[in-house]
Amino acid sequence: MLVTAARLFYREGVHTVGIDRIIAEAEVAKATFYKHFPSKDDLVRAYVTAESSRQRAAVATVDTGSSREKLMAIFAFMCEFGAGPTYRGCPFVNTAAEYPDPDHPVRQAIAEHRRWTRDLYRDLLADDGHPDAERTADILLLLRDGLVVGFDLDDPATTRAAVQEALARVLAA
Amino acid sequence: MLVTAARLFYREGVHTVGIDRIIAEAEVAKATFYKHFPSKDDLVRAYVTAESSRQRAAVATVDTGSSREKLMAIFAFMCEFGAGPTYRGCPFVNTAAEYPDPDHPVRQAIAEHRRWTRDLYRDLLADDGHPDAERTADILLLLRDGLVVGFDLDDPATTRAAVQEALARVLAA
DNA sequence: CTAAGAGTAGACAGATCTGTCTGGTATCGT
DNA sequence: ACGATACCAGACAGATCTGTCTACTCTTAG
Numbered sequence: 001m002l003v004t005a006a007r008l009f010y011r012e013g014v015h016t017v018g019i020d021r022i023i024a025e026a027e028v029a030k031a032t033f034y035k036h037f038p039s040k041d042d043l044v045r046a047y048v049t050a051e052s053s054r055q056r057a058a059v060a061t062v063d064t065g066s067s068r069e070k071l072m073a074i075f076a077f078m079c080e081f082g083a084g085p086t087y088r089g090c091p092f093v094n095t096a097a098e099y100p101d102p103d104h105p106v107r108q109a110i111a112e113h114r115r116w117t118r119d120l121y122r123d124l125l126a127d128d129g130h131p132d133a134e135r136t137a138d139i140l141l142l143l144r145d146g147l148v149v150g151f152d153l154d155d156p157a158t159t160r161a162a163v164q165e166a167l168a169r170v171l172a173a
Numbered sequence: 174m175l176v177t178a179a180r181l182f183y184r185e186g187v188h189t190v191g192i193d194r195i196i197a198e199a200e201v202a203k204a205t206f207y208k209h210f211p212s213k214d215d216l217v218r219a220y221v222t223a224e225s226s227r228q229r230a231a232v233a234t235v236d237t238g239s240s241r242e243k244l245m246a247i248f249a250f251m252c253e254f255g256a257g258p259t260y261r262g263c264p265f266v267n268t269a270a271e272y273p274d275p276d277h278p279v280r281q282a283i284a285e286h287r288r289w290t291r292d293l294y295r296d297l298l299a300d301d302g303h304p305d306a307e308r309t310a311d312i313l314l315l316l317r318d319g320l321v322v323g324f325d326l327d328d329p330a331t332t333r334a335a336v337q338e339a340l341a342r343v344l345a346a
Numbered sequence: 347c348t349a350a351g352a353g354t355a356g357a358c359a360g361a362t363c364t365g366t367c368t369g370g371t372a373t374c375g376t
Numbered sequence: 377a378c379g380a381t382a383c384c385a386g387a388c389a390g391a392t393c394t395g396t397c398t399a400c401t402c403t404t405a406g
Contacts, residue, residue: 015189032384153269204353
């Protein structure tokens with residue numbers, strides 16, 4: 001059910017996919033759905049937090065040597081995934097675009113994932129001995145957002161090359 | 174009419190704003206609206222191209238000395254605007270998030286604006302004598318996308334500082 | 347003066363949206 | 377065996393969506 005919703009939300013957007021679509025494709029009764037999720041927004045929030053969990057779990061599996069290599073592996077993976085045919089951009093950025101109110105629970109879930117992402121970068125940089133881990137983490141978050149938008153809207157090969165070169169320049173300092 | 178639609182689309186998103194809202198706030202009859210725009214998608218496309226024209230015009234007014242200063246002024250302006258209370262992210266990125274199909278006319282209009290943006294960066298860099306204007310322009314586009322997402326979703330002051338530092342590191346090479 | 351063009355208000359059609367409710371069926375722990 | 381719980385299919389309500397249509401008013405050019 002959540003898996004089906006996630007697939008549809010990611011591929012087609014949140015507002016364009018109705019409850020009827022989801023329960024039909026998940027082969028679930030409407031009453032069952034509304035028992036699990038009191039409203040559609042609850043489902044959207046669950047979608048966001050589930051996606052966040054997925055990404056945290058994915059990062060946890062990356063256990064290549066140093067923190068620097070780990071950081072590089074994370075960006076390499078994002079590039080690899082972004083170049084794939086099913087890529088539709090970042091679920092958090094895309095969903096946020098459909099929720100203008102920053103105080104909305106969905107937006108708060110997104111904000112929380114972004115904080116985790118930034119702190120992940122900072123910790124990896126600090127562990128690698130980077131002299132300015134805080135600011136550089138903010139820059140890597142900028143780069144990450146540019147990455148997800150670029151792979152969605154522009155030529156993947158160009159975006160990949162730009163990301164690699166940008167990483168080199170940003171981390172060289 | 175287009176101005177009203179642009180305001181609503183930008184503030185609340187494309188799919189959430191209905192035709193009825195637009196004609197009510199624009200104080201226009203429904204038949205009049207459908208005479209000018211055969212369908213809502215036509216209006217959305219007009220919104221995107223109008224926004225593109227606005228940005229091109231805004232860039233044209235920047236006539237500070239060198240190309241380098243011009244580039245800096247453009248990013249400074251984006252930061253200034255992004256820190257404002259009415260900022261809701263990039264209209265192109267946000268709208269693209271609601272149109273998954275890359276072949277859709279709306280997406281094509283967005284793609285065209287992105288090409289213009291990238292070429293603007295490239296021309297300014299080349300005019301400034303940058304040794305790798307092509308690749309650096311791609312990187313600046315990454316940075317731009319990170320900027321618009323960051324100012325929308327994160328702390329503006331942090332994002333501004335990150336953008337400035339990132340610009341310095343990217344252009345230093 | 348008049349005919350055409352453009353705008354207005356708003357009813358209407360048909361689809362779709364979220365969310366509720368009814369009634370029937372199956373599973374499972376005790 | 378039996379009550380609780382969870383599921384099913386689907387009708388339904390009420391709102392809202394896009395887009396069409398009717399009927400009327402106003403302006404303007406010939």
